[in-house]
Amino acid sequence: MEIPDELYREVILDHYRSPRHHGKMEKPDVLEWGKNPLCGDELELYLTVNGDKITxxxxxxxxxxxxxxxxxxxxxxVVGKSLAQVKAIVSDFKGMMMExxxxxxxxxxxxDAKSxxxxxxxxVRIKCALLSWNTLLEALKKLESRKAA
Amino acid sequence: MGSIHPHDLGTVLDEDGIAVRAGHHCCQPLMRRFGISGTTRASFYIYNTEQEVDKLAHSLERAKTLFDACAPGTFKVQESPKPASEPSKKTQKK
Structure with missing residues (x-):
């Protein structure tokens, strides 16, 4: 009957109760939506990009x-990182969660994400942890296709 | 259970060996109507015992202690939680 410490570590609860970079953005360069229809989780992700960097x-x-x-x-x-760095970070995180x-x-x-x-x-909870990261990848795709056009 | 998300509650109960159903229950329109993202549903049947009900109550208290102060933006320092009484021991004393 012990608290699932490993799952609900203090650092996770801290991010939950005081989320960083939480809110909306007036004029984002990219806005991407993520949704997890199975559990009803919804996410809006706003990005400001300057040159090659997510500022x-x-x-x-x-x-x-x-x-x-x-x-x-x-x-x-990922804030302050170049798009290539961001992709590497996302890939590292997904490597831990999925592989x-x-x-x-x-x-x-x-x-912090190590927690x-x-x-x-x-x-069943892995998809909860991945929602934002996958949404970020979609946002990057959107950005790249716009650049290519 | 306050603002605890159904899936978080379901996981805490699962850790204690209690099976519930959490989420939409395949009724998204109803959940939208209530303006909630889901519910946690405990069901009983003839094979469930009184001890198991106590265990559920105990586990719900534990979840509350774990999450109560954790709703985004509503964090408040929590007093050290009082140890929840062990329901099975209580029953034995009787």
Missing amino acids: DLKFDGKGCSISQASASMMTEA GKPADALPDDLE LEGVQKYP
């Missing part, structure tokens, strides 16, 4: 503690 991003939405905390951790990990790569191997940018390692043991 600011915000998220808004509703969902469980895992999805909200994960989104908050993601914003901290079971060890959290210790993750770069320092993902320090989501315990979610691996709850297969």
Whole structure:
């Protein structure tokens, strides 16, 4: 009868109760929506991009503690990074969540996100943790297709 | 249960070996009508015992302690939680 410490670590609850970069943006360069129809989680992701860098991003939405905390951790990990760096960070995170790569191997940018390692043991919750990261990838795709046009 | 998300509640109960259903229950239009993202549903049947009901209540209290102060933007410092009484022991004393 112990609290599932591994899943609900203090750092996760901290991001849940005080999410970083939370809110909307007046004039984002990219706005992308993410939705998880199975559990009803919804996410809006706003990006400000300057040249090759994500200079600011915000998220808004509703969902469980895992999805909200994960989104908050993601914003901290990628703000100020180049698009190539962001892709690498997302790939590292998804590697941990989906392929079971060890959290210790993750770069320092993902320090807080390492705490989501315990979610691996709850297969139905993995998609909660991935919603924001997949939405970010979609936003980058949108940005690239716009650049290419 | 306040603002605890159904899936968070479901996971905490699951940790205690209690099976509930959480989420939309395949009724998205109804949930939209109520303006909620889902519910957590505990169902009983003839094979459930009184002890199991106590266990559920105990587990709900635990979830509340874990999440009560955690709704986004409403964080308040929580007093050290009083240890919830162990329902099975209570029953034994009787």
